[in-house]
Amino acid sequence: MSEQTLPAARGATRAPARPASNARPRRSLLRPLLTAALLVVLLAVPFYVDEFWLRTGFAVFGAAVGAIGLNLLVGTTGQLSLAHAFFLAVGAYSYVYVSGESGGLGTRAELQGLGAPPVVGMVVGVLLAGLAGLVFSPIAARLRGIYLGVASLGLVFIGVHVINTWTPVTGGFNGRSAPQFSLFGFSFGNDDPPLAVLGVPFREAERLWYLGLVLALAGYVFARNLLRSRPGRALQTLRDSEVAASVMGVNVQAYKARVFLVSSMYAGLSGVLYALSIGSVAPESFTLVVSIQYLAMVVLGGLGSVGGAALGALFVTALPLVFQRYADVLPLVSAPGQGGISASFAARYLYGAAIVLVILFEPAGLAGIAQRLRSGLRRGRAPARRADAAPTSPPTPSDRPAQGSETR
Amino acid sequence: MTQFLSLLLNGVSLGAIYALIALGFVIIFKASEVVSFTQGSLLLLGAYTMARLSGPIGFLPAVLVGILVTALAAFLIERLVINRLRGAPVISLAIVTIGVDIILLTELIRRIGPDILNVPHPWGGESVRIGGVGISQNRLIAMVVAGLLIVVFFVLFKYSSWGVAMRASAEDGETAALMGIRQGRVSAVAWIVAGALAAVAALFLVGAPTPGVSAAAYTVALRAFPAAILGGLDSTGGALVGGLLIGLAESFAAGYQEHLLFLGRGFGEVVPYVVMIAVLLVRPSGLFGTKELTRV
Numbered sequence: 230m231s232e233q234t235l236p237a238a239r240g241a242t243r244a245p246a247r248p249a250s251n252a253r254p255r256r257s258l259l260r261p262l263l264t265a266a267l268l269v270v271l272l273a274v275p276f277y278v279d280e281f282w283l284r285t286g287f288a289v290f291g292a293a294v295g296a297i298g299l300n301l302l303v304g305t306t307g308q309l310s311l312a313h314a315f316f317l318a319v320g321a322y323s324y325v326y327v328s329g330e331s332g333g334l335g336t337r338a339e340l341q342g343l344g345a346p347p348v349v350g351m352v353v354g355v356l357l358a359g360l361a362g363l364v365f366s367p368i369a370a371r372l373r374g375i376y377l378g379v380a381s382l383g384l385v386f387i388g389v390h391v392i393n394t395w396t397p398v399t400g401g402f403n404g405r406s407a408p409q410f411s412l413f414g415f416s417f418g419n420d421d422p423p424l425a426v427l428g429v430p431f432r433e434a435e436r437l438w439y440l441g442l443v444l445a446l447a448g449y450v451f452a453r454n455l456l457r458s459r460p461g462r463a464l465q466t467l468r469d470s471e472v473a474a475s476v477m478g479v480n481v482q483a484y485k486a487r488v489f490l491v492s493s494m495y496a497g498l499s500g501v502l503y504a505l506s507i508g509s510v511a512p513e514s515f516t517l518v519v520s521i522q523y524l525a526m527v528v529l530g531g532l533g534s535v536g537g538a539a540l541g542a543l544f545v546t547a548l549p550l551v552f553q554r555y556a557d558v559l560p561l562v563s564a565p566g567q568g569g570i571s572a573s574f575a576a577r578y579l580y581g582a583a584i585v586l587v588i589l590f591e592p593a594g595l596a597g598i599a600q601r602l603r604s605g606l607r608r609g610r611a612p613a614r615r616a617d618a619a620p621t622s623p624p625t626p627s628d629r630p631a632q633g634s635e636t637r
Numbered sequence: 638m639t640q641f642l643s644l645l646l647n648g649v650s651l652g653a654i655y656a657l658i659a660l661g662f663v664i665i666f667k668a669s670e671v672v673s674f675t676q677g678s679l680l681l682l683g684a685y686t687m688a689r690l691s692g693p694i695g696f697l698p699a700v701l702v703g704i705l706v707t708a709l710a711a712f713l714i715e716r717l718v719i720n721r722l723r724g725a726p727v728i729s730l731a732i733v734t735i736g737v738d739i740i741l742l743t744e745l746i747r748r749i750g751p752d753i754l755n756v757p758h759p760w761g762g763e764s765v766r767i768g769g770v771g772i773s774q775n776r777l778i779a780m781v782v783a784g785l786l787i788v789v790f791f792v793l794f795k796y797s798s799w800g801v802a803m804r805a806s807a808e809d810g811e812t813a814a815l816m817g818i819r820q821g822r823v824s825a826v827a828w829i830v831a832g833a834l835a836a837v838a839a840l841f842l843v844g845a846p847t848p849g850v851s852a853a854a855y856t857v858a859l860r861a862f863p864a865a866i867l868g869g870l871d872s873t874g875g876a877l878v879g880g881l882l883i884g885l886a887e888s889f890a891a892g893y894q895e896h897l898l899f900l901g902r903g904f905g906e907v908v909p910y911v912v913m914i915a916v917l918l919v920r921p922s923g924l925f926g927t928k929e930l931t932r933v
Binding site for chain 2: 372379
């Protein structure tokens with residue numbers, strides 16, 4: 230399992246294309262520069278924009294973590310899962326339970342909570358979500374492709390039922406509020422300690438922005454590295470052909486279990502961030518619609534592309550919020566109850582249509598479009614080199630995850 | 638005992654409705670290798686059309702138009718989307734139907750709003766008693782109609798040239814195409830039939846004891862997925878058995894709710910999924926599904 234297998238694995242990969250050798254020197258300069266610029270912008274944002282955008286940003290970071298996780302499962306490994314909302318719920322409710330206080334407010338005095346520090350709650354949330362994924366994975370590993378998709382659908386309904394029923398822990402139908410996050414005594418609330426950087430007061434929104442940014446970046450880097458490592462290659466081979474993978478020495482069952490574990494841990498973290506961004510959790514936040522939203526993010530971004538998943542999360546999460554805010558300016562969209570199309574409906578039309586259009590016309594998603602733009606740019610700037618660079622067209626990723634193995 | 642019989646009868650009638658939906662699901666899968674997540678919103682479309690039109694043009698014409706509209710919608714989905722993706726991997730096809738489903742469902746929910754629309758069934762909401770066992774007339778008629786439709790379907794599936802063509806292309810698409818069977822047409826007809834079946838199911842699903850057409854009908858329709866999966870995605874007989882099993886399980890879980898309180902209220906609504914996961918654990922391809930073979 231060394232040199233021989235490498236070319237094959239690289240052929241199957243869809244990680245950011247390594248274009249013809251001539252482009253290497255310029256890329257090596259351009260990419261870090263762009264990345265650095267993006268980072269600086271992201272770091273500087275809280276100094277310039279108002280709270281609405283920061284809160285939207287935090288929601289996007291949270292969703293991006295979840296989308297990256299789902300992408301590992303659906304995009305990289307080719308396992309259709311509609312259970313993501315369930316794993317989000319496990320993460321969110323674990324956090325709320327572990328870090329929340331017993332007693333609750335006023336009428337619902339029977340709420341239980343462990344009152345542990347929020348960091349512990351977050352870690353437990355991630356671990357428990359991972360555990361849930363691991364428990365489900367034996368079922369998942371037995372099911373192929375589409376059977377898995379529908380079986381995982383069942384998990385979401387069962388999850389919502391449990392949330393509604395297990396009131397002492399989950400708060401039942403009404404949900405319960407999420408404790409504020411704090412890290413070693415530093416609270417992510419509005420004050421305590423009051424903080425101002427360069428004359429800009431750092432309140433909850435600003436602090437959470439950085440928390441989200443750090444976690445999303447960590448999730449991004451981890452997934453990127455994972456895909457470029459041996460397990461990542463194994464997962465991609467698994468997607469393209471289970472038979473080929475097992476012939477190459479990939480333990481199919483074990484890898485499926487592991488990818489479920491990792492993906493649901495991502496979902497767990499995303500769930501915790503969701504609870505923080507909304508400030509409370511309720512069963513209606515973890516229904517099938519949410520699973521489908523995450524699927525939409527992954528598909529829009531481009532199956533298998535980590536950066537694409539983050540872009541997809543930005544699109545799907547921010548769209549309804551932005552629509553809501555600019556409802557009076559945008560045509561066709563209106564505030565709820567005024568006729569016209571309400572913001573959340575408008576967003577749903579848009580991403581529904583986007584899913585269909587992406588699969589019909591650009592299966593590589595936003596990542597594919599970006600890829601094409603980039604290579605178009607390169608071609609435009611270096612027309613002379615084009616002749617010797619043999620296949621200049623971007624290696625169209627084998628974006629369509631091959632389904633299972635040859636079956637006939 | 639009476640309660641048991643009553644639950645049994647109600648379960649069978651509910652199961653017959655599920656079987657109709659699941660049957661559509663299965664023939665779409667057989668004909669075009671697509672797992673269609675659109676069945677739920679197609680069903681809602683049928684129910685909505687019937688509810689809106691039965692005022693102006695009367696009940697029976699409205700039902701006919703509802704069935705036609707739903708079949709047409711299914712046909713359009715097949716032509717405009719699915720047909721263009723021939724040969725795409727199963728996952729992409731499933732996801733694209735989810736996309737279509739989002740659009741259609743959003744539009745219907747927006748139109749229905751918070752209301753509950755009423756389909757004025759001429760048989761109303763009364764129930765009949767058969768030897769002490771009560772069942773709503775609607776469910777009884779549903780059972781009869783669904784039974785008839787299923788028999789007709791199986792006869793056609795077995796003997797009509799469309800049925801033969803479909804079974805041939807499900808068996809081996811390439812060979813069937815070489816024999817002159819037009820895959821596109823087979824798949825289009827399958828979608829039309831599935832749409833019509835969903836509309837018929839809708840007609841009965843929104844009658845007594847269900848209050849009427851609301852967004853909740855979609856959730857009910859979703860429970861036909863476990864039915865189809867349970868029986869085996871590529872088995873028409875399996876869809877039948879799966880539908881009945883799911884209907885019975887749901888009926889019993891709802892009926893004996895007091896004994897199942899430790900599982901929480903409304904457990905009947907999730908019991909189809911529990912049954913599905915339990916069955917899939919033992920038989921990963923469903924009860925009657927073709928076991929996937931791997932040939933190297």
